[in-house]
Amino acid sequence: MLADNLSSLHRLVLRHCNQTRFATSLPNLTLFNCPNPTQPVRSLYDPRFCVVLQGRKRVLLGRTVHDAGASQCLIATTDLPVTAHVTEASPDKPHLALNLTLDRLRVTEVWSTMPSPPTPKVGVCGLSVGALEEALIDPITRLLDILDRPEDAIVLAPMIEREIIYRLLQGALGPIVSALVNDPGLKQIDHAIRWLRDNYHQALHIDELASLVGMSVTSLHRHFKAVTAMTPLEYRREIRMEEARRRILSGVMRVADAGIEVGYDSASQFSREYRRHFGRNPSEEIVRQQ
Structure with a gap:
């Protein structure tokens, strides 16, 4: 039964999506x-629930690698700059996946109406990978x-999205998802x-940022890096x-204006940082995209 339900999801994604990425x-x-x-x-990444149905993808958050294969899901609980790519796919067996943005208000509404809402798992990374639980397959299909x-x-x-959130909160990833609203x-x-x-x-003055969010500098650094x-x-x-x-x-x-606009003091400083970050300078980036 589980295999049949997953096959139905595969067919639905293939029927509705004939391109690498499709915003429905x-x-x-x-x-x-x-x-x-x-x-x-x-x-x-914004807060999201991503399901991998076929193939495999890899998401790097800082130096931490998160791999998600078939019948696994990935949860992001805050806005995270990541590097992602598909690592396993072929024309005969393409990488198939779906992404559902998690609306914080909707998660809050569902969590607050549960008889026994899960206790949030605190102090964990903002990106988690887990198994796709069977209870989620039916509402995702619908x-x-x-x-x-x-x-x-x-x-x-909206009703089905609430049901998906409810099933997520009920399952093994519930403590992770509930951190969206109650951590x-x-x-x-x-x-x-x-x-x-x-x-x-x-x-950026770290002490001012820490004061703004009501944390000590040490606590801000520790929790920020954990997430x-x-x-x-x-x-x-x-x-x-x-x-x-x-x-x-x-x-x-x-190029020089872009560097100044985003906060760098000089074009040379910006070019150095850009090359360190992307492995090429801004001029090479422009040529590469032409």
Whole structure:
């Protein structure tokens, strides 16, 4: 029965997604169908529930490697700069996956109505891998079925998403998911992350950031690294580099201007940091994309 249900999910993803990445008509749902392994790509993960149905993907958070294979799922509980790539795929057996963005308010609503909500697992990495539990397969299948009935989506999709969240909270990953709403430490780190994302171009004074989120400097460093596998300064550099790269490749800004705009004092400093981060300087990046 489990194999049959998984096969149904495979067919649904293949039918609705004939490209590497497809943002569906459901705002929180993205499908993946990748026929070949891919090169590592840097991106920013928001809180999400990712299911690998076939093939394998690898996600690097800092220096920590997370591998997710068939019938496994990956949970991100905050905004994380990662490097991800498909490591196992072929035209006959493509990498198939789906991603459901976890809306924090919706998770809070479900958690608060549970008779015995799970206690959050505190002090853990913001990225976790676990087994796809059987209880999740049916609601995931019904969510994909709605893609054939768009007139039903506005009513049924939020209900099914709540059911998926409920099953997640009930299962082995429940303590991880519940940290989204009921882990004071994660809330403080999430506050720090949002401040860094909004103010990456500004000078960073760790003592001021610690005061802003209500933590000591030592506690901020310890908890921030536990969740993100990097320090606040390293996190800010990731955000700066990604934003500078986006601006440069969009063609709307010169290299030197992009560096200054994201917070670097000089073009030479920016170029050095860029090369250290991406393994090539900004000019080489532009040529590579042409």
